Amino acid sequence: MAVNEHIWDLIVIGGGINGAGIACDAAGRQLSVLLCEMDDLASATSSASSKMIHGGLRYLEHFEFGLVRKALIEREVLLAKAPHIIRPLQFVLPHAHSVRPAWLIRLGLFFYDHLASHPRLANSQGINLRRHAAGAPLNSSLRRGFIYSDCWVDDARLVLFNAMAAAGKGADIRTRTELIEARRADGLWRARLRQQSSGIETVVQGRAMVNAAGPWVESLLQEQLGLPSGQGVRLIKGSHIVVPRLSEGEHAYILQHADRRVVFVIPFEERFSLIGTTDVVHRGKPEDATVSADETAYLCDVVSSYFAAPVRPSDVVWSYAGVRPLFDDEAEDPSAVTRDYVLNLDQAAGEAPLLSVFGGKITTYRKLAEEALADLKPFFPAMGEPWTVAVPLPGGDLPGGDFEALVAQLAGRYPRLQRPLLRSLAARHGSLSDEVLAGSYQPSDLGIDFGAGLTAGEVDYMIEREWARSGDDVLWRRSKVGIHMSTAQRAAVADYVAGRVGIRSG
Numbered sequence: 001m002a003v004n005e006h007i008w009d010l011i012v013i014g015g016g017i018n019g020a021g022i023a024c025d026a027a028g029r030q031l032s033v034l035l036c037e038m039d040d041l042a043s044a045t046s047s048a049s050s051k052m053i054h055g056g057l058r059y060l061e062h063f064e065f066g067l068v069r070k071a072l073i074e075r076e077v078l079l080a081k082a083p084h085i086i087r088p089l090q091f092v093l094p095h096a097h098s099v100r101p102a103w104l105i106r107l108g109l110f111f112y113d114h115l116a117s118h119p120r121l122a123n124s125q126g127i128n129l130r131r132h133a134a135g136a137p138l139n140s141s142l143r144r145g146f147i148y149s150d151c152w153v154d155d156a157r158l159v160l161f162n163a164m165a166a167a168g169k170g171a172d173i174r175t176r177t178e179l180i181e182a183r184r185a186d187g188l189w190r191a192r193l194r195q196q197s198s199g200i201e202t203v204v205q206g207r208a209m210v211n212a213a214g215p216w217v218e219s220l221l222q223e224q225l226g227l228p229s230g231q232g233v234r235l236i237k238g239s240h241i242v243v244p245r246l247s248e249g250e251h252a253y254i255l256q257h258a259d260r261r262v263v264f265v266i267p268f269e270e271r272f273s274l275i276g277t278t279d280v281v282h283r284g285k286p287e288d289a290t291v292s293a294d295e296t297a298y299l300c301d302v303v304s305s306y307f308a309a310p311v312r313p314s315d316v317v318w319s320y321a322g323v324r325p326l327f328d329d330e331a332e333d334p335s336a337v338t339r340d341y342v343l344n345l346d347q348a349a350g351e352a353p354l355l356s357v358f359g360g361k362i363t364t365y366r367k368l369a370e371e372a373l374a375d376l377k378p379f380f381p382a383m384g385e386p387w388t389v390a391v392p393l394p395g396g397d398l399p400g401g402d403f404e405a406l407v408a409q410l411a412g413r414y415p416r417l418q419r420p421l422l423r424s425l426a427a428r429h430g431s432l433s434d435e436v437l438a439g440s441y442q443p444s445d446l447g448i449d450f451g452a453g454l455t456a457g458e459v460d461y462m463i464e465r466e467w468a469r470s471g472d473d474v475l476w477r478r479s480k481v482g483i484h485m486s487t488a489q490r491a492a493v494a495d496y497v498a499g500r501v502g503i504r505s506g
């Protein structure tokens with residue numbers, strides 16, 4: 001078996017948001033970084049979220065003021081870093097007195113507005129649902145409501161842009177590469193990696209290792225690293241369903257259920273609404289999580305109790321389930337388990353350190369990465385200072401964060417390309433759209449048109465620059481165009497990707 005003599009500073013296991021965020025931060029501090037991800041980037045929890053960059057209004061009820069404040073600060077930071085894939089979103093909260101009294105909601109929203117400054121996002125306010133446009137799709141019996149601000153994010157692309165930023169700073173990002181086994185020896189980690197398609201195994205060496213395996217964090221410790229389990233993790237499944245659009249406006253809805261949980265209804269991909277989520281204890285393997293009929297029925301019931309037109313399981317056009325790797329704080333109720341993270345540093349004298357990530361949110365990944373690097377600083381005293389707070393992610397350097405200005409500029413530069421195509425490119429690639437277009441001024445320059453605004457030119461870019469290796473990578477993570485396509489169109493994309501990837505590796 002090939003042993004690579006090169007010694008990396010950091011070997012990061014896991015290409016979800018936390019692994020990619022840590023790799024990006026570390027590479028920018030001049031550490032040499034190798035990240036291995038056994039599947040695609042963001043193939044697990046980090047593409048199965050509710051896609052909100054949010055403080056978490058409901059966590060206030062569990063007195064998690066520290067977490068909410070940290071997340072609210074990060075909301076502004078991330079909005080500035082990635083305005084192409086993160087945008088403000090207003091949430092309508094219909095008042096349901098039987099669940100929570102209005103004074104409690106007002107108090108929560110007061111804290112939400114004041115725990116951190118939010119120059120780009122409006123303060124909350126009370127509304128009359130019978131008069132406000134956002135009340136139109138709701139039951140006419142609902143009168144009072146509230147509106148507050150949070151943000152929407154393309155979660156999978158947030159991971160991708162962190163990986164791209166890391167690679168841009170010298171990190172080696174290896175997708176479809178699984179950590180099979182790792183052991184400490186002579187002050188280093190020696191890790192055996194297996195490349196998925198070829199089955200080829202290599203041994204790499206690193207001065208430190210980060211276990212950012214998300215829901216696999218504990219099994220990785222025990223099975224691949226031969227160590228005792230760490231802090232303890234609770235695997236809590238959360239499912240989402242997608243149905244034809246329930247409301248015309250751009251508002252999202254947060255619906256309080258009798259069980260005191262909340263369910264979100266979020267505008268999704270123009271024509272759809274995303275509904276989620278659930279909290280179900282997950283006992284199997286993380287990769288086996290699926291949306292159950294009970295979860296679908298539960299989500300439909302909650303939404304139907306607020307919206308004038310009922311939502312039925314037969315309306316569901318797409319669904320997905322993810323497993324939250326929550327830090328086990330021994331809370332009984334799955335929805336009450338903390339959403340904060342814990343970093344565990346394992347190191348005996350003279351041995352290479354291991355840092356494991358338990359829990360966390362997409363919203364707090366950058367802060368988590370900064371704290372991870374602070375924990376590793378004693379082992380790399382020459383590492384650079386924190387730097388990620390004010391540096392845009394790839395494609396996010398839009399003057400004034402103005403997305404519409406970018407679309408207008410693209411329309412000026414590419415007058416023969418249709419505006420909806422340019423808009424979807426801008427929403428996926430931001431200021432990198434010019435690189436994707438690469439001088440394609442005529443529609444025919446972009447090659448095959450697969451439908452739903454996806455062209456061969458863009459797919460080629462996703463393969464060359466974004467580690468896309470399968471139809472699913474392109475259809476459901478680098479974009480969400482899969483939801484707009486027929487089975488035949490999706491198959492055409494998958495065939496095309498398989499052909500291109502075959503040519504590349506052949």
Ligand SMILES: Cc1cc2nc3c(=O)[nH]c(=O)nc-3n(C[C@H](O)[C@H](O)[C@H](O)COP(=O)(O)OP(=O)(O)OC[C@H]3O[C@@H](n4cnc5c(N)ncnc54)[C@H](O)[C@@H]3O)c2cc1C
Pocket residue numbers: 013014015016017018019036037038039040041042043044045046047048049050051052053054177178179180212213214215216220224236237238239277278322323324325357359360361362363364
């Ligand atoms: C239903 C749901 C809704 C959520 N909504 C939100 C939200 O709206 N906002 C928010 O901020 N957060 C949200 N979260 C939380 C957020 O999604 C997670 O905290 C975050 O994605 C976890 O990222 P991660 O990198 O730790 O794990 P993951 O994304 O799961 O990444 C871990 C990676 O490690 C890889 N891996 C595992 N073992 C190995 C190995 N041996 N070798 C190589 N690779 C390996 C896996 O393939 C995986 O890709 C939600 C979570 C869920 C489940």
